[in-house]
Amino acid sequence: MTVASFHGSANQQELAEEIFRLMTTQGALFAVDAPIRQSLDNLAEYLAGKYQRDRNEIAAEIDAALTVNDQLFTRQESEQGVLFITSRQGAYVPRSTVDTHSFKKRLHDPENPLPVDDISVVVSTSRPAITTVEPVFISDYWQVQAGMSPVTPVLVEAMGHASTIAAVPVSPEVVAEAEPVVVEEIAATPEPVVATPEPVAVEPEPVVAEVVAAKPEPVAAAPESVKSSREAAGERSPLLNLPEGLTLDLSLPIEQILADQGERLEQILAHRLDQDALRRIVSFGRSYYPEASVTNLGKNDLRRIRDYILERNEPLLDTEIIADLYHHSPRQADYEGFRFSLNYRLHREKDFEFVGVEGARLWSTKGLPPIGGKRVKAAEMGQITSYLVEGFDNSLELQSAEAIRTSGSITRLLSFFEWEYGVLPFDASIAALVPTPMLPDQRSAVLRFESPQHYTTYLVEVRYPTGNRGGWLQGLEEFFRDHLVPGAMITISRGAEPNLFMISYEEAPEASDRLLTLDEKKNKFAFANLSYFCAVDADQVPSQSRYGRLKNLKSLPMGERRKSETVLEHVFEVMGEQVGSRSEPRYTLGLDDMLLAFNVLRPGSRSLLEHLLAHSDPFSSEADGRYLFTPAPREDEDTAEEVEDEEGNLQPTRRRFGRYSDDDE
Known part of the structure; x- marks a missing residue:
C-alpha cells in the first residue's frame, strides 16, 4: 500500500499506513485473505511508548485515522473494547458459508424427476447395455485401407493408387490442408475415382470426391518413369549405415551378422550407453539392465x-x-x-x-586372509615379473597359444623361485589358458585348483598385468613343497567350471638327493636331503652334486631382485669360473647354468638373459658359447667372509662390490 491509497489528512494517512504495515507484519504467515485483528488499546499503548505521547490522545487519533480508512480497516466494538480488522490483501471480506452447489440437493431435487408410477425406472435388477465403445488407436495405414481416415502425402506416395483416396470421408479443414497433394495424385492415377457408397452420418460429405467430380477430363495414366521412381521409393534397402562407419547387410542371417560384426556392434552399444547422461541402462560386465528396475x-x-x-x-x-x-x-x-x-x-x-x-x-x-601369504609383496612381484610385458616372454616357443586354447592344458618346468614361493609368472602360455578379466578395472581373480592325485583343493589368486607391471599366480606353495621339487614338470588343465583347474604331475619311483633349500631363519641358501616321487628334468634340478656353488648365492632382498642386471652380475660372481686376476677379476659362465641360477633368485626367461648379455657393457660373448663378465674396477672392502666350495669346505673370500669373489687374501 502507498500513502495515496489512504484517506484523511496527511497525518491520518501516515498513521493509517504505519498501523497497516504493523498489522500485516504481524500476519506475515497468514493467508492473504485471513483476518488480522488488533485492539485499539494495544495500538495506542505501542505508539504512545514509541513517540512518547499521551496514551488517550494518540488513541483518539488512531480511532479517527482508521475509521476514515474503512476501505482497509473494519471497526468492531465488543466487551473487550474496540477492534480493528484487516488482511494482507486489504479489506477483510468474511468468507461465505452458503452452499450453492450441493450434491445432496441435486440428488434429491433433480430438474426432471422420474415418474413414480413405474417403479422399474427407479429400481431395476437388470444391467443396462453399454452403448458406448472405448476409442482404440488404429494405424493411419489401415484406416486408409478401410476408408475411415484422410490420406497424408506419405501414404499416398506409398500406396501408388488413389482409388481408395476418394472414398475417404474427411473434414473440410483436413481437406483444405491436403487438397493440393490429393488432387495431384488423383490426376496421375490410371483408374477412375469412385465416391464412398456408405457415408458416415456424423461426418460431412467427402470433400475429396467433390473435387474429383468437378474434373470433366478423363484421368490419364501415369508415365513409366513415375511408376519406376515410385516403386524404387517404396522398396527398402537391406543396407543399414551406422554413424560409426559400419554398414550392415540386413538380408544376411543374424548368425552371420553377429559372427562378422558382433564384437564391433558390442563396442558401439557400450559406447552409446556410456554417453547416456541419465544412465537409464546400467551394465555389469557384458550384462545390461534398466537402472529403474535394479x-x-x-x-x-x-x-x-x-x-x-x-x-x-x-x-x-x-x-x-x-x-x-x-x-x-x-x-x-x-x-x-x-x-x-x-x-x-x-x-x-x-x-x-x-x-x-x-x-x-x-x-x-576386506578381512579375508591373503591367498599365498605375504612372503612377497604385490608391488615387488609386479616389478619382478615386468619382463613379461616388456617383450621377453618366450613361453610359447614349444606350444602356440591357439594349441593351448584348443587342448585346454599346458606343461611347464618348475623353477626354484616358483617352488619356494608357490608362484607362477603370468606368461603368455598361462594367459592363453586362464580366463581374461571380466571387468575393465579388475586387477585379480580367484581360481580353484584341484589335485586329482591327492584329492586336495587350493585357492589360487591370479594377478593380471597392469601397465608396466607383470602378472603372476600365487597360492600353490603348499602343493609345491609337499609333492614336488625344483625341476619337476607340472601340467595345468581346465576343469568343468570356468574357475576350476586341475594341476598334476607325472609320478616316478622314489628318489632322494641333496637339493637346494632356503633357510628363512638365517636367510641363507643350503642343501638338504629331500625325497620325491615326481618325474624331473635332471639338468634343471638344483642338486649339490652338480650345482654346489648355488648355496653361495646371497638371498638378496626383494627390492634388489627387481634389478635384473644386479642379479645377473651376482650370479656370474658366484657361479662363474674365475679367469682374471685379483686386481682385474673376470668370470665366465654358460647360458644354461646362468638361467638356472638366475631363476633361484627371481623368475626370468632365456630371452631376458640374452637381452641383458647383448646390451650391457660388462658382458660379452666368447667363441665357445659362454659369456664373460668383467666387473667395473672398485676399491676392495675390508670385510672378509668365508663360503663353502663344491665339496663343502670353508674357503676365505673377500667381499667385492657387495658380492663374493673367489680370490683370497
Whole structure:
C-alpha cells in the first residue's frame, strides 16, 4: 500500500499506513485473505511508548485515522473494547458459508424427476447395455485401407493408387490442408475415382470426391518413369549405415551378422550407453539392465553379505550368496534380475572386490586372509615379473597359444623361485589358458585348483598385468613343497567350471638327493636331503652334486631382485669360473647354468638373459658359447667372509662390490 491509497489528512494517512504495515507484519504467515485483528488499546499503548505521547490522545487519533480508512480497516466494538480488522490483501471480506452447489440437493431435487408410477425406472435388477465403445488407436495405414481416415502425402506416395483416396470421408479443414497433394495424385492415377457408397452420418460429405467430380477430363495414366521412381521409393534397402562407419547387410542371417560384426556392434552399444547422461541402462560386465528396475540393497544387506563371506573365510559365488541368504531359486522369474542387482550393487561398494571370471562371479571382502601369504609383496612381484610385458616372454616357443586354447592344458618346468614361493609368472602360455578379466578395472581373480592325485583343493589368486607391471599366480606353495621339487614338470588343465583347474604331475619311483633349500631363519641358501616321487628334468634340478656353488648365492632382498642386471652380475660372481686376476677379476659362465641360477633368485626367461648379455657393457660373448663378465674396477672392502666350495669346505673370500669373489687374501 502507498500513502495515496489512504484517506484523511496527511497525518491520518501516515498513521493509517504505519498501523497497516504493523498489522500485516504481524500476519506475515497468514493467508492473504485471513483476518488480522488488533485492539485499539494495544495500538495506542505501542505508539504512545514509541513517540512518547499521551496514551488517550494518540488513541483518539488512531480511532479517527482508521475509521476514515474503512476501505482497509473494519471497526468492531465488543466487551473487550474496540477492534480493528484487516488482511494482507486489504479489506477483510468474511468468507461465505452458503452452499450453492450441493450434491445432496441435486440428488434429491433433480430438474426432471422420474415418474413414480413405474417403479422399474427407479429400481431395476437388470444391467443396462453399454452403448458406448472405448476409442482404440488404429494405424493411419489401415484406416486408409478401410476408408475411415484422410490420406497424408506419405501414404499416398506409398500406396501408388488413389482409388481408395476418394472414398475417404474427411473434414473440410483436413481437406483444405491436403487438397493440393490429393488432387495431384488423383490426376496421375490410371483408374477412375469412385465416391464412398456408405457415408458416415456424423461426418460431412467427402470433400475429396467433390473435387474429383468437378474434373470433366478423363484421368490419364501415369508415365513409366513415375511408376519406376515410385516403386524404387517404396522398396527398402537391406543396407543399414551406422554413424560409426559400419554398414550392415540386413538380408544376411543374424548368425552371420553377429559372427562378422558382433564384437564391433558390442563396442558401439557400450559406447552409446556410456554417453547416456541419465544412465537409464546400467551394465555389469557384458550384462545390461534398466537402472529403474535394479533392486536396491541397504546397509543391512551389505553387512549380512560381508559377514557371510567372512564366516566362510573365502570368496563366494553370487549364486551361493543368493541361495544361502535370500533363498532365491533359479526357477523364479525375477532371479536373473536380482542376480544382476546384487553384482551391480556390490561392485559399487568399496568393501567388496570382484574376483570372478565370466561364468563364475566371485566376491571377496576386506578381512579375508591373503591367498599365498605375504612372503612377497604385490608391488615387488609386479616389478619382478615386468619382463613379461616388456617383450621377453618366450613361453610359447614349444606350444602356440591357439594349441593351448584348443587342448585346454599346458606343461611347464618348475623353477626354484616358483617352488619356494608357490608362484607362477603370468606368461603368455598361462594367459592363453586362464580366463581374461571380466571387468575393465579388475586387477585379480580367484581360481580353484584341484589335485586329482591327492584329492586336495587350493585357492589360487591370479594377478593380471597392469601397465608396466607383470602378472603372476600365487597360492600353490603348499602343493609345491609337499609333492614336488625344483625341476619337476607340472601340467595345468581346465576343469568343468570356468574357475576350476586341475594341476598334476607325472609320478616316478622314489628318489632322494641333496637339493637346494632356503633357510628363512638365517636367510641363507643350503642343501638338504629331500625325497620325491615326481618325474624331473635332471639338468634343471638344483642338486649339490652338480650345482654346489648355488648355496653361495646371497638371498638378496626383494627390492634388489627387481634389478635384473644386479642379479645377473651376482650370479656370474658366484657361479662363474674365475679367469682374471685379483686386481682385474673376470668370470665366465654358460647360458644354461646362468638361467638356472638366475631363476633361484627371481623368475626370468632365456630371452631376458640374452637381452641383458647383448646390451650391457660388462658382458660379452666368447667363441665357445659362454659369456664373460668383467666387473667395473672398485676399491676392495675390508670385510672378509668365508663360503663353502663344491665339496663343502670353508674357503676365505673377500667381499667385492657387495658380492663374493673367489680370490683370497
